[in-house]
Amino acid sequence: MLLMCADKHSVLKHWENGIRGEDYLQVKDSVSLYGLLEKYPDALILVYDTFFKNSTLVKELRKIRTDFSMAKVIILSDNPLLESARPLLLEGIFGYANARLSGIHLRQAIAVARAGSVWLPPEFLRQMINQIPEPTALKPEIEKLLSPRELEISKYVAKGYSNKEIAKAAFITEHTVKAHLRTIFEKLEVGDRLALALKLR
Numbered sequence: 506m507l508l509m510c511a512d513k514h515s516v517l518k519h520w521e522n523g524i525r526g527e528d529y530l531q532v533k534d535s536v537s538l539y540g541l542l543e544k545y546p547d548a549l550i551l552v553y554d555t556f557f558k559n560s561t562l563v564k565e566l567r568k569i570r571t572d573f574s575m576a577k578v579i580i581l582s583d584n585p586l587l588e589s590a591r592p593l594l595l596e597g598i599f600g601y602a603n604a605r606l607s608g609i610h611l612r613q614a615i616a617v618a619r620a621g622s623v624w625l626p627p628e629f630l631r632q633m634i635n636q637i638p639e640p641t642a643l644k645p646e647i648e649k650l651l652s653p654r655e656l657e658i659s660k661y662v663a664k665g666y667s668n669k670e671i672a673k674a675a676f677i678t679e680h681t682v683k684a685h686l687r688t689i690f691e692k693l694e695v696g697d698r699l700a701l702a703l704k705l706r
Contacts, residue, residue: 506545507615508532511553516581516604520551523608524615534558535565539572547575549618553604554582554589566596577618581606587629600624622696631665634702639663643705650692658685662698663705 507529511517517531532538535557542548550569557565562580569576579600580593590601599618602610602625614624625633643656651659654675661671668686672679686698695701 506530506541506548508538508541508545508548508550510538510550510556511581511604512556512558513553516553519605520581520611523606523611525608525612527612527615535560542569542573542576546573548573548577549599549615550576550578551615552578552580554580563592563596566593566598570597577621579614579618579624585626585629587632590625590629594623598623601629602626617697620696623699625699627667630698631667633699634663634665637702647693647705651689655685655689655692658682659689659701659705662686662689663702665702 507524507527509517509520509529510532511520521529530541532541538550542550552562554562566578569578577599578597579602580590580598581602581604582589583604585601585603593601599621600614600623602614606614606626617624647659648656657675658671661674666674668679668682671677671682675682686701689701690696693701693704695704
């Protein structure tokens with residue numbers, strides 16, 4: 506079940522238009538949210554960052570993680586900043602983005618979260634990856650697992666390149682980049698680009 510928690514009608518309407526055909530419930534306040542989590546403990550929750558009126562977002566995320574550990578939370582904000590995302594990521598959120606993100610990105614964030622990975626805007630991923638020091642050399646076990654082309658693609662990801670940028674640099678299509686990334690993620694047992702960058706650096 507998808508639970509949508511926002512205190513702005515325009516935000517809820519935007520989300521409704523973006524999710525297309527998804528079963529969801531609108532949540533009016535935190536009391537209702539916790540009641541619904543009793544019924545749907547594995548719910549995916551979209552939370553507008555001003556939803557919790559009498560508490561902090563971090564405190565409420567801790568409560569959700571403690572009391573409803575199977576629930577997954579995506580935080581959406583009118584002013585998403587990487588600095589604001591960091592403490593929320595430490596509390597186990599599965600996504601952080603602009604509250605007005607496009608429908609395709611909202612659906613993508615929901616799918617990624619349901620799969621157990623974290624969805625962040627590409628520019629956040631790039632900033633986070635670029636803050637990780639580059640390795641002097643790849644670990645030998647990684648070099649053994651990946652083909653030369655997969656190693657090349659992995660290095661571009663570690664530098665924060667988007668799929669489009671990788672395709673251009675490697676003279677392949679974006680579809681081929683995605684196919685390589687699926688294989689790389691499987692071989693290295695990682696779920697997303699950030700985890701791949703961390704494993705490589």
